[in-house]
Amino acid sequence: MGHQDSALPQRQRQGHRREHQQRRQQKNSRRYYTLIIIAILSIIFLCYTRSSSHQPSPSVSPTSPPVNMASTLTTPTLIFPFPKSHLPKPHGGHSAPLIIIIGDVHGQSTALDALLSATSYSKDRGDVVIFAGDMVNKGPDSPGVVSRAMEMGAWGVRGNNEDRVLSAWARYLSSSPGSKTRAEKEAAEVGVEGKGEIKDTPKEDKSEEGTGETEIDEAKAKAKAEKEKRSKAADLATATSLTAAQISWLANLPVILHLGHISPYYGDVLVAHAGLVPNVPLEEQDAWAVMNMRTLVPYSHSSPNQPLKPLEGRDGRPWSEAWDELQREKRGNKTTIVYGHDAMMGLTIRRYTFGLDSNCARGFSLSALVFEPTSPSTSFSSTPPSADGRALDISEEEKRKAAEYGIVHKVVSVPCGSGDSEKEGKKDKKKDKAKNEEEK
CATH class of the missing domain: 3.60.21.10 (Metallo-dependent phosphatases)
Structure with missing residues (x-):
């Protein structure tokens, strides 16, 4: 009976050691798998950043999307x-x-x-x-x-027309918040149908009778400003149609x-x-x-x-x-x-x-x-x-x-x-x- 009593704590101690070893092995295994996952994610991240750094510039092909x-x-x-x-x-x-x-x-x-x-x-x-x-x-x-x-x-x-259209779109993007409705309204005010096509351009009054040089210069400046306004409206209308x-x-x-x-x-x-x-x-x-x-x-x-x-x-x-x-x-x-x-x-x-x-x-x-x-x-x-x-x-x-x-x-x-x-x-x-x- 005494021998059995002395053997019980020993078996308990052995059981505790086994449980401790199992827990330590499980912990090590979790740590090992965690390190593997971290390593895999690190490799994926490095590959992604390397490929990103070698992405073609916006001009590499007309069909590639612009980077900036x-x-x-x-x-x-x-x-x-x-x-x-x-x-x-x-x-x-x-x-x-x-x-x-x-x-x-x-x-x-x-x-x-x-x-x-x-x-x-x-x-x-x-x-x-x-x-x-x-x-x-x-x-x-x-x-x-x-x-x-x-x-x-x-x-x-x-070409110069692509450049004007893209510049008009850049100005539009950087302007105060709004929608394309505003651009369509501005285009409509100068006779543009929303595709950059000028219609019904007003005839320039070339009559100079009874006007001085100042009035003529002012009229020319006004006509030039109106033409520039119409041109910009047409450019923006084209941009918004794309x-x-x-x-x-x-x-x-x-x-x-x-x-x-x-x-x-x-x-x-x-x-x-x-x-x-x-x-x-x-x-x-x-x-x-x-x-x-x-x-x-x-x-x-x-x-x-x-x-x-x-x-x-x-x-x-x-x-x-x-x-x-x-x-x-x-x-x-x-x-x-x-x-x-x-x-x-x-x-x-x-x-x-x-x-x-x-x-x-x-x-x-x-x-x-x-x-x-x-x-x-x-x-x-x-x-x-x-x-x-x-x-x-x-x-x-x-x-x-x-x-x-x-x-x-x-x-x-x-x-x-x-x-x-x-x-x-x-x-x-x-x-x-x-x-x-x-x-x-």
């Missing part, structure tokens, strides 16, 4: 390199992909579809579409044009798209909406000038080697003429510029510049430059521009050279005669005819 919308709206990427894999293959034949660069569409979605059909655009073939800016404003369907571009996976550059994804897509467009070396005939090819200043490196080009310039003038007290000053107006020499002359005189690799913007000059084809704005906004035509590979057996290809364009100083010998290198170009145009644009175009033609008859 506020800054992207008003501060575009200046230059972006086009993937070499997208360039046309020399002597690739009719089944090889095309590059189709389209001029100023200005919200004319019907004309855009017609032009794509006329160029034989094929997404299945891998054709690449590039917009030379000013896809939006002035026409009836800016959202439709941007939507079509996004569906195609198109590329493009920011979806968030469409705004993001436009904000991602660079100012200059560097296509690269297409062939020895064309050299380096760049797309810029308005133009480039000769003798200024690409990275030093002024974004505003690239989106708005038309002519060049010397700076005051300039030296012969100083770059020319870009102007939005027409007081100087056309920049494309100066650029073409410089490239012809240049030794080594040449640079070809494809641009839009200058509707008054219209479709203008030079050796090293291709001007594609054929005034679709006023019901004339929409144009595209198509780079296409030749077949291996091709020895010559004549690719004149359409009848409403101007081909300057391009010889038959130069056309033969282009074909020999396996890549040629053609210009395709379609009419934009639809809706209000057709009416505006007819009005302009009637005005020109009346003016010519008066002069006679």
Whole structure:
């Protein structure tokens, strides 16, 4: 009996030790699994932050969302390199992909579809579409044009109209809280239908009888202010008609798209909406000038080697003429510029510049430059521009050279005669005819 009594505490002590060991093992196991979970979460966090730090910038692709919308709206990427894999293959034949660069569409979605059909655009073939800016404003369907571009996976550059629309949206976002109703009301007050399309513009009173210089100056200032107000209202109306994804897509467009070396005939090819200043490196080009310039003038007290000053107006020499002359005189690799913007000059084809704005906004035509590979057996290809364009100083010998290198170009145009644009175009033609008859 005494032996059993002495054995009981010993068994109890052994049981306590086992329970203690089990609890310690369980505690260690929980600690072990906790450390494993922490380690896994740490690895996931590090991988996420590393991938985030290598996310593409807003300008990497027109289809990628912007990282910082506020800054992207008003501060575009200046230059972006086009993937070499997208360039046309020399002597690739009719089944090889095309590059189709389209001029100023200005919200004319019907004309855009017609032009794509006329160029034989094929997404299945891998054709690449590039917009030379000013896809939006002035026409009836800016959202439709941007939507079509996004569906195609198109590329493009920011034009002055995209820049104005994005700036208007940035101002709207930073203003006092409100809704789009306020913007629509402001647009309606100046005759805008909510898509950036100006209607029923009041006629300017040009009568100066019985007024002094002060009154005339005040009238001009008032007319200028009214025009600016209407322009800003149209820009904001266009912005509010676009979806968030469409705004993001436009904000991602660079100012200059560097296509690269297409062939020895064309050299380096760049797309810029308005133009480039000769003798200024690409990275030093002024974004505003690239989106708005038309002519060049010397700076005051300039030296012969100083770059020319870009102007939005027409007081100087056309920049494309100066650029073409410089490239012809240049030794080594040449640079070809494809641009839009200058509707008054219209479709203008030079050796090293291709001007594609054929005034679709006023019901004339929409144009595209198509780079296409030749077949291996091709020895010559004549690719004149359409009848409403101007081909300057391009010889038959130069056309033969282009074909020999396996890549040629053609210009395709379609009419934009639809809706209000057709009416505006007819009005302009009637005005020109009346003016010519008066002069006679």
